[in-house]
Amino acid sequence: MRVSVVLFTSDLRVHDHPPLRAALAGADAVVPLFVRDRAVTAAGFDPPNRAAFLADCLADLDAALRERGGRLVVRGGDLVEEVCRVAAEADAAEVHLSAAHSRFAVRREERLRTALEADGRRLTVHDAVTVAVPPGEVTPASSDHFAVFTPYHRRWAKAPLRAAAAAPRRVPVPDRVRGERLPRRADIDGLSPALPPGGEREARRRVTAYWRSGLDDYERTHDDLAGDATSRLSAHLHFGTLSPVELVHRARRRGGPGADAFVRQLAWRDFHRQVLAARPAAAHADYRTRHDHWRPERAARADIEAWREGRTGYPVVDAAMRQLRHEGWMHNRARLLTASFLTKTLYVDWRVGAAHFLHWLVDGDISNNQLNWQWTAGTGTDSRPNRVLNPVAQGRRYDPDGAYVRRWVPELADVDGRRVHEPWKLPGPERAALDYPDPVVGLSEGLARFRRARGRPH
Known part of the structure; x- marks a missing residue:
């Protein structure tokens, strides 16, 4: 046999x-x-x-x-x-x-x-x-990989995609090979309280539900923090309970702006893999150095801990960091703004944040995590390495009614509307009644420090 x-x-x-x-x-x-x-x-x-x-x-x-x-x-x-x-x-x-x-x-x-x-x-x-398109399958004429997403995406979108295969009907297995007992979730300590279930059945159920209720609106709603309108399929892609090839085929058949935007996110995933395949050191070293002299961890320890615990005094940052611990997941927009806050407002090494994310994220993936952190820190593939995401402006734009903040920061549950993003501006008695910290740093102070460090004028 x-x-x-x-x-x-x-x-x-x-x-x-x-x-x-x-x-x-x-x-x-x-x-x-x-x-x-x-x-x-x-x-x-x-x-x-x-x-x-x-x-x-x-x-x-x-x-x-x-x-x-x-x-x-x-x-x-x-x-x-x-x-x-x-x-x-x-x-x-x-x-x-x-x-x-x-x-x-x-x-x-x-x-x-x-x-x-x-x-x-x-x-x-x-x-x-x-992956949908393997690293090395599409390359520019002058390099072994694309360093900018947009031209990569143009080529990626035209690359041939193999057909998705059906599940087999029978899988005969010889009796003579034995294995160990399967691991069980119940035996593992230290989990996020709202960690989602894994497995292919759950993955396919999620896809079916999202195709019915979320995909068509994805382009319009994917940055809405409170709306939570993303697919939440990232963990299933990381563990391979879903096929990226099958998802691309299904989304393209569906068509429309939402499906196109969804497929673009899958292209970002492949983009990061082809970067890391060509430059594996980027998992721990700057892809493009800016000659940063990050604040020593010892000197920045209090700020780092405040960031990890969701006690920075900036509500949308704190909401995102608390969501991370509770669910083992974080909205993509929130990942960008929390990473920007750590690396540019607090001027802390991106590797500190990347390690924290890898500990908690159920979709923790070396290529996506490390290269997204580098993109935000300005040491990766971003063509605007000195951009800084203002957490107040980001909160107002992507959580305009403060619903996301109030969901994850109960100390601010009774603060209304746009005021929730700047609680330090509340009238004295209202501010004094809140069990919520003052900002760990002023935004103008953090920006000035970052610009000095990167050698830019104020």
Whole structure:
């Protein structure tokens, strides 16, 4: 009996899964395998929120495979060692894997290929599973990657897109390969109280609901903080419970300004991956240095803690930071303005903020997180590196009635309308009655400090 192994990583689904389809086409049985890689844990890539969401995804994937006559095999340890061990136990000639593009994933794939070939086995890597358009597929004439989104998007939109594959009806799995007990959300401490459920069934339910009630208005409503009108599919894209290829196809068939704007966000996701694939050091080093001399963390410690806890005195910033802790998620507009506040108003190193986001975000993704932080800090691909987002102006524009602030900052629940964005301007008795801090820094003071640091005149 011919057997192949399908190694699941960030592609925890059965719909539109080319490695699974290819393995089933070339073998009589397959071993669907997920390895809880101890190197991921050692690197701090699986904080509680993502570990819990992953547990949901694995349980759902196992259930989907069992409905098709199979099951998921889970192992723990060194990924390369465990894959080789399972391949030997199953007498599998081939291992199928979805391509990944981070430096960590590429190196791990190289180690796996070498180890399998030493055992006389073959590794087959399938691209365009975790992205719509793989890194390197569209490039400018003079470089190995696009450094500006708009020209990238023009080329990306014209790139050929493979057809989305249906879920298999049967997944036969040999009995002789055993795995560990699946991890459970209930066993993980330190979670955000409102962390959403994971898994492909939940992902597809969300897509169906959003297509009915939100997609057509996406272009008009996606920046509305209180309206919460974004798709909230980012965690499912990160864990691969949804196929980006399938989403692009479905949105293009739907058509309209909302669908176009939604697809553009998927293009941003691929854009960041092609940047990081070409410049992997950008995960921790400036993509374009501005020769910043960030405030020392020790000197800025009180400001950093106020930012982390949502006690900066700027209501929309504080609302966003509290949402992050409560849900393990934050609205995209809020991500931009909180990052701008930390890096430019407080002049704190973007890596401090990026690390905090990676700890709490269930969709915490190295390429999107690090490069969005760099874009906002002015060290990345933004063509206006010195732009500063004013939290008061941003609040008034994207939360004009103060509903988002009052939802997450209950100390300001009784402050009405636009006044909620500048509580320090309330009349004395009203201000004194609030259990809410004064701003950690004046906006003009923060702006002047930033401009001095970047060498610009006032």
